[in-house]
Amino acid sequence: MKRRATIREVAAYAGVSPSTVSRVLNGHSEKHMRPQTKQRVLEAIEQLNYTPVKAAQTLRRVGTRTLGVVIPDITNLYFALLVRGIESAAFERGFTTLICDSNHQKEREGRYLDMLLSEDVEGVLLAPVSLPDEARILRFAEHGVRIVATDRQIPGLPAVEVDNRRASHELAEYILSLGYRQVAYVAGPEGVSTGRDRLAGFREALRSNGVGFAALRYGDFTFDSGHRCAMDILDEQAAEVIVAANDMMAFGVLRAAEERGRSVPRDLGVAGFDHVPHVPYATFMHPELTTVEVPIHQLGRAAATLLLDGEGKGAQVKATLIRGGTCRDLKRSGG
């Protein structure tokens, strides 16, 4: 293992000064430079196997060409696909992506945010665990580092997200169109806009049809919370259908239905939201879940694009209703 060559050594080898080597390195050579000088430098670089030390460059230059991504759960396929989308857009622009998995822990999220600041990232895509830490967010602004709220809103920040409200409204209308009237809802946490918006859109649609919630419970987007809320509902209320604010919780609902001996969709309708391609597991789910498809990869790309190119206030990507088999279909079964 040999020590790495420095720009000085390259300069000495080529018989020029460090500044000349630097000029070649940074393409300032096109303007005014003897071709043979440039040639000698290039040869020296080749010979000495020289690679510039990035830390030294960043220290002098502006901009690290690095971007941070903070998500709550990398083991959730939803966020893995989001990261893929972000990464592909960033990679195209020559940016390195720092992926931080807060593992649903607020404190870890904070630590990562601090780390990103000290890494001098040029921008951050943040899908916060819950209500974001105002002071921390402010510090990024103070340092001129843009943060784009991704997949969920953060007050005062540009956001790229799904049009949750509209899509949820549409889902509700669909549920009602199937003849369901005793509608129970398992909402997401109140601190996360995704949860709030889905609930709001759903409630709107019910209200304008003169229907109220047969039951309303708040979960936290996990399988367990969906299961728990559904058990409550099934034991205490009369519900014809239970709609969850995401698929994870909807799976929990299905589980509860099974445990309570309610056949889906015959005795109980179930619906979710997200429609992550749960392949190949979904292969074994009969029937397929009624849900709303979120173009998550596209959302990731849009977020990265906004952060790196845009000056915009945010964007929304369109979600699509999936008429699965976990809700009765009047056309098919006569409900």
Place this chain on the structure above:
Amino acid sequence: MKRRATIREVAAYAGVSPSTVSRVLNGHSEKHMRPQTKQRVLEAIEQLNYTPVKAAQTLRRVGTRTLGVVIPDITNLYFALLVRGIESAAFERGFTTLICDSNHQKEREGRYLDMLLSEDVEGVLLAPVSLPDEARILRFAEHGVRIVATDRQIPGLPAVEVDNRRASHELAEYILSLGYRQVAYVAGPEGVSTGRDRLAGFREALRSNGVGFAALRYGDFTFDSGHRCAMDILDEQAAEVIVAANDMMAFGVLRAAEERGRSVPRDLGVAGFDHVPHVPYATFMHPELTTVEVPIHQLGRAAATLLLDGEGKGAQVKATLIRGGTCRDLKRSGG
């Protein structure tokens, strides 16, 4: 947007010298430092909202305190959990982790490896797509950057992996103990050690029991390849049980069984390898897959630990047989 505070400003604010601030920052304060001095520095840091510039630290220190991880597929829960394990061990040691998702593409893997080199990572954990590029690997060695083969071997490099051979042997013995004799196997790709070792262990066990493969096909660890191989086998050979080299392919086998009207485990036994907690999807799989549990998070931690602390030649973590319901059980059903 105000300029970022430097260590000098913090020092001035606290009425101490930059070195004192540096000492506090790097935990050299425990030894000999007045508590009140430390306190003043801490307050100054707080007040000025100070964060050290990483590039400057890196430049002065020996290493970048950064480590690279290259995996084939972040959307695969198996690797997501691996990353979690790696990350947690690295984080504890103050290391930043650069996660690179090659998306099963050899060329992308190469690009990422080059990038990691120019980022001056102190070490790399590599789960290669297939046979690794010798020349590229060599360059890391020349720069004194250690690479640890993670989850799969790379010739000449230390590896942290599952004791695939032993576990696969054990699985085969279990299968035979259930009375199965027409045993078909869907192997992993020949270029990946994980696949080779699982096949070798399985074959050994069969051989020492005087049994040969009723059929042997090679897949590439994907759902589709498992499905394809199983279709072949079911159409052409008499098989009582089909064992796949990982769960993903085993799911493909189950799918094929369903399509060919073979009831599992009554008409056909099926087994896999990995046992990623497919929660909540697994909730809806009846019966649960017979497989081998791989402590993947632990494997990630072990790999990072070896890379950062160890001088060792590698390590193996122990996998555990899971007696699921996709193989007939003589004790229960009388096979």
Place this chain on the structure above:
DNA sequence: GTGAAAGCGCTAACAC
């Protein structure tokens, strides 16, 4: 066209 010199922000000897 090219070189000399001045730091970027930080850490680690070495003083005292």
Place this chain on the structure above:
DNA sequence: GTGTTAGCGCTTTCAC
């Protein structure tokens, strides 16, 4: 215990 000093490797005026 704490301060002073000397760079880490590079880019960038500013001379010539």
